[in-house]
Amino acid sequence: MKTRIIVNPMANKGGCGKRWPQIRAGLEKHLGPIDDDDITMTRAPNHATKLAREAVDAGCRRLISVGGDGTFSEMMNGVISDDRLIAPDLVLAQLPAGTSNELCRSFGQLSLGEACKAIAMGHTRDVDVFRADAKGYGGGQVTRYGFVLAIVGAAATISWRAQRVPLLKRLGPISYVLMTAFTSLTYNPRNYRIRIDDEAEQSLPMWSLMLCSFDGAGEGLMLAPGADPGDRKLDLILVGDIGHWETLTRIVPKLGDGSYLAHPKVSRRHASRISIDSDTMVRADVDGESIGQLPMSVTMLPFHLKVAAVNRQ
Numbered sequence: 001m002k003t004r005i006i007v008n009p010m011a012n013k014g015g016c017g018k019r020w021p022q023i024r025a026g027l028e029k030h031l032g033p034i035d036d037d038d039i040t041m042t043r044a045p046n047h048a049t050k051l052a053r054e055a056v057d058a059g060c061r062r063l064i065s066v067g068g069d070g071t072f073s074e075m076m077n078g079v080i081s082d083d084r085l086i087a088p089d090l091v092l093a094q095l096p097a098g099t100s101n102e103l104c105r106s107f108g109q110l111s112l113g114e115a116c117k118a119i120a121m122g123h124t125r126d127v128d129v130f131r132a133d134a135k136g137y138g139g140g141q142v143t144r145y146g147f148v149l150a151i152v153g154a155a156a157t158i159s160w161r162a163q164r165v166p167l168l169k170r171l172g173p174i175s176y177v178l179m180t181a182f183t184s185l186t187y188n189p190r191n192y193r194i195r196i197d198d199e200a201e202q203s204l205p206m207w208s209l210m211l212c213s214f215d216g217a218g219e220g221l222m223l224a225p226g227a228d229p230g231d232r233k234l235d236l237i238l239v240g241d242i243g244h245w246e247t248l249t250r251i252v253p254k255l256g257d258g259s260y261l262a263h264p265k266v267s268r269r270h271a272s273r274i275s276i277d278s279d280t281m282v283r284a285d286v287d288g289e290s291i292g293q294l295p296m297s298v299t300m301l302p303f304h305l306k307v308a309a310v311n312r313q
């Protein structure tokens with residue numbers, strides 16, 4: 001299968017570029033020698049999107065991103081256009097060389113070696129893809145395709161703070177722990193207007209809203225136990241109007257095993273189309289990247305994406 005490797009040398013604060021010769025050697029052990037022409041380096045943010053499209057146009061049907069979640073997400077956004085895959089027989093893979101590499105974890109790949117093996121063995125998993133349309137930070141409309149998680153409200157603010165504050169970003173996963181505690185104690189619930197599938201619009205006070213395709217996300221989070229990433233449905237989780245202290249003591253500590261769902265102000269259901277709006281500024285995040293703010297609509301798309309994944313059976 002004609003393959004293109006897209007390397008983000010700046011991922012993991014430049015560590016990916018420094019380790020690339022070793023990563024390449026590891027990949028070659030599994031795939032055989034790799035031609036220099038099959039490797040492209042990103043030169044700027046969002047370049048992976050353009051490189052992915054060029055690779056597919058050049059006949060590549062397996063694209064491997066080397067970097068973190070942002071690089072994979074940019075690559076994936078390059079192979080979808082007008083809500084369709086630009087070639088039906090594509091396989092995408094990620095070699096975890098970023099800071100947190102949460103997407104790889106979602107596929108069950110915990111190490112570089114496992115990821116290389118999954119690519120070489122041709123093990124893939126069919127996953128759903130959703131489209132998110134939101135108001136970008138510049139004021140215009142942004143569209144992002146995602147496949148793990150869309151979050152709104154407090155959860156998106158935690159993600160935004162953990163990534164955008166340079167000192168925190170350097171701390172890695174600890175930054176999320178710090179920001180979760182800080183945001184729990186300071187973020188006030190907001191009023192949302194929500195429309196789910198074809199139902200009437202509801203007005204609800206909420207702390208956060210999460211749309212999960214996979215069961216887990218982030219460092220050890222079990223947000224939607226039992227969620228099926230290939231069922232063409234998102235698990236919609238509404239975290240209601242809960243006080244600061246109660247959020248910190250009764251929601252946050254139970255995010256790791258999904259037992260927060262038992263809280264009377266947390267609800268869960270399936271949805272394939274949802275639109276959310278608010279009169280106040282509310283952040284929105286797709287697959288770990290802050291894309292902008294409400295209003296946002298999220299729609300499940302009618303195809304599956306093939307991703308290289310560890311076969312645990």
Ligand SMILES: Nc1ncnc2c1ncn2[C@@H]1O[C@H](COP(=O)(O)OP(=O)(O)OP(=O)(O)O)[C@@H](O)[C@H]1O
Pocket residue numbers: 008009010011012013042043044045046047067068069070071072074097098099100101102288
């Ligand atoms: N040549 C480049 N120079 C500067 N930034 C780049 C370059 N190439 C890609 N980027 C940007 O680097 C950012 C970080 O990439 P990525 O998310 O893959 O790594 P990470 O943040 O270390 O990992 P993770 O998202 O898993 O925590 C992305 O926003 C991407 O747009």
